[in-house]
Amino acid sequence: MPVFKNASPRSAAPDAAGRGGRLRQEGPPLSARPASLGDSRRTDDSFISLRGLSKSFTGRRGTLLALAPVDLDVRDGEFVSIVGPSGCGKSTLMMLLSGLMPATAGTIRVGGKPVKGPNADIGIVFQQDVLLEWRTAIENIVLQAEIRGLNKAAAVEEAQRLLAMVGLAAFAGAYPHELSGGMRQRVSICRALLHRPSLLVMDEPFGALDALTRDQLQVDLLRLCAERRMTVIFVTHSIIEAVFLSDRVVVMSPRPGRIETILPIDLPRPRRLAMRDTPAFMHHNHAVTDLFKSLGVLREEDE
Amino acid sequence: MAVDLVGTNGSVPGTRRLAMPYASLTVLILLLLWQGAVMLFGVPGYLLPSPYAIGLDIAAHWQMLLQNSWITIFEVLAGFLASIAIGVPIAVVVTYSGTLQRAIYPLLVGSQTVPKVALAPLMLAWFGFGVAPKVAIVVLVAFFPIVINSMVGFASVPPQMLYLAQSMGASPLQSFLRFRLPHALPSIFSGIKLAAVLAVVGAVVAEFVGADSGLGYLIMIAGSDFKIDQQFSAIIILSMLGTLFFWLTGWVERRLLPWHVSARVGEGR
Numbered sequence: 001m002p003v004f005k006n007a008s009p010r011s012a013a014p015d016a017a018g019r020g021g022r023l024r025q026e027g028p029p030l031s032a033r034p035a036s037l038g039d040s041r042r043t044d045d046s047f048i049s050l051r052g053l054s055k056s057f058t059g060r061r062g063t064l065l066a067l068a069p070v071d072l073d074v075r076d077g078e079f080v081s082i083v084g085p086s087g088c089g090k091s092t093l094m095m096l097l098s099g100l101m102p103a104t105a106g107t108i109r110v111g112g113k114p115v116k117g118p119n120a121d122i123g124i125v126f127q128q129d130v131l132l133e134w135r136t137a138i139e140n141i142v143l144q145a146e147i148r149g150l151n152k153a154a155a156v157e158e159a160q161r162l163l164a165m166v167g168l169a170a171f172a173g174a175y176p177h178e179l180s181g182g183m184r185q186r187v188s189i190c191r192a193l194l195h196r197p198s199l200l201v202m203d204e205p206f207g208a209l210d211a212l213t214r215d216q217l218q219v220d221l222l223r224l225c226a227e228r229r230m231t232v233i234f235v236t237h238s239i240i241e242a243v244f245l246s247d248r249v250v251v252m253s254p255r256p257g258r259i260e261t262i263l264p265i266d267l268p269r270p271r272r273l274a275m276r277d278t279p280a281f282m283h284h285n286h287a288v289t290d291l292f293k294s295l296g297v298l299r300e301e302d303e
Numbered sequence: 304m305a306v307d308l309v310g311t312n313g314s315v316p317g318t319r320r321l322a323m324p325y326a327s328l329t330v331l332i333l334l335l336l337w338q339g340a341v342m343l344f345g346v347p348g349y350l351l352p353s354p355y356a357i358g359l360d361i362a363a364h365w366q367m368l369l370q371n372s373w374i375t376i377f378e379v380l381a382g383f384l385a386s387i388a389i390g391v392p393i394a395v396v397v398t399y400s401g402t403l404q405r406a407i408y409p410l411l412v413g414s415q416t417v418p419k420v421a422l423a424p425l426m427l428a429w430f431g432f433g434v435a436p437k438v439a440i441v442v443l444v445a446f447f448p449i450v451i452n453s454m455v456g457f458a459s460v461p462p463q464m465l466y467l468a469q470s471m472g473a474s475p476l477q478s479f480l481r482f483r484l485p486h487a488l489p490s491i492f493s494g495i496k497l498a499a500v501l502a503v504v505g506a507v508v509a510e511f512v513g514a515d516s517g518l519g520y521l522i523m524i525a526g527s528d529f530k531i532d533q534q535f536s537a538i539i540i541l542s543m544l545g546t547l548f549f550w551l552t553g554w555v556e557r558r559l560l561p562w563h564v565s566a567r568v569g570e571g572r
Contacts, residue, residue: 120472126463147471
């Protein structure tokens with residue numbers, strides 16, 4: 001049934017040119033390096049490298065393969081979305097990548113280091129904002145620095161800058177219960193970015209927000225990404241969202257969860273909301289939608 | 304299965320500000336009705352004394368009432384604090400260890416099916432005749448809601464919050480102190496408020512069974528002497544103590560948890 005081959009090995013080459021120099025203020029341009037098209041075992045070119053990664057859960061009703069062996073390479077500074085229906089293992093993949101769940105088999109390397117336990121070098125955003133109700137917005141963000149034992153004064157300064165970037169400068173002293181859902185999620189994104197992680201992992205971060213707020217947060221996120229050099233793994237079940245944000249879209253299918261294909265999105269940056277009406281955007285959108293249709297995952301709600 | 308009989312959560316915003324005058328008014332009307340009924344129907348004082356007669360009795364015996372109140376207050380406070388000191392750690396242990404949860408939890412529940420009055424003579428036999436058996440019974444009565452509500456609080460932490468803590472590199476202790484404990488505090492406090500009320504009940508039950516002082520003892524003695532107005536005096540002081548105690552725990556809660564819903568009641572929003 002799978003019509004599309006697992007396309008992970010061609011990760012680096014095809015879309016590198018299309019992305020221009022978005023996050024390339026420092027270091028040699030990665031696109032100039034020889035792309036390791038053939039040998040997927042080479043990891044020197046990729047920031048994240050998953051090899052034969054799989055996860056199964058053992059419950060009362062036997063063993064369930066949540067994630068079939070997966071190979072994936074993500075370059076430094078790349079924005080990769082993982083899209084698929086419920087039960088396709090995309091959240092499992094994200095948990096494995098964050099080291100919050102042990103893998104059944106396979107290896108994960110992030111920034112050249114194998115991930116064995118909880119990976120503290122990342123920033124993480126969940127669907128629920130999980131703000132601490134007993135702390136103000138800025139205290140929630142600075143918590144990141146407190147736990148890590150970083151300089152408090154510098155952290156407060158950075159937190160204020162982040163809040164300003166997402167339009168919440170006036171709400172630094174507000175408690176979470178005084179903020180709207182969209183504001184709360186923005187604070188949680190700021191918290192994830194405080195320590196300038198090289199990898200930001202987001203698990204359906206905008207899934208609980210209304211459509212308008214969602215659009216706004218996508219724009220906010222793109223602005224934050226343009227400002228920082230970081231790799232983003234973005235789990236979603238919205239095709240439009242995935243295409244709009246990403247350099248590449250990883251399409252997953254369920255039972256067992258596996259990577260169906262990986263689509264490069266060669267739309268120019270910076271991206272604007274109006275871009276979603278362009279033929280190029282529609283083309284990508286349809287490509288993913290058709291793929292899900294062919295997989296029998298039909299009524300996938302997109303936004 | 305949150306035990307929240309005292310309605311700490313979900314109160315209608317803006318009610319507290321008005322609660323005190325309204326409650327005083329209700330009490331006043333009830334007292335007037337009571338006084339009126341006693342006078343109108345000529346109820347004999349040995350059946351139901353009038354509020355005025357009770358007031359006279361309190362004024363006449365205030366020193367004795369005060370002395371005995373101190374003893375009861377001490378028993379309540381000691382037992383209440385011990386309940387917190389025992390209840391919360393039990394909840395922590397049970398939360399972190401599935402084995403211990405299975406081993407201890409059924410016993411805890413079972414212990415609550417035994418009427419505490421039935422245990423009171425036993426406590427006398429074990430702890431003698433002083434304050435200790437009373438405190439022990441207060442603990443037996445009051446610690447359970449603290450354990451249950453604390454357990455609910457600790458367990459209600461969203462898993463994502465603990466994942467977040469891990470992704471920040473938090474140690475298990477940091478994870479507990481910075482995330483799980485503060486998150487559980489409102490729930491712990493609703494257990495503590497229940498315990499505050501139950502502690503007073505426990506102290507009186509203990510004094511009924513065997514004591515030579517305290518408000519519960521006073522009620523017993525007054526009853527056997529047919530001094531019904533003195534019984535009422537002690538009962539009224541007891542209920543005032545209980546209310547004051549409950550209110551105090553609520554005050555502490557509002558000071559400690561200004562961010563929580565139950566503390567925001569009365570901001571007039």
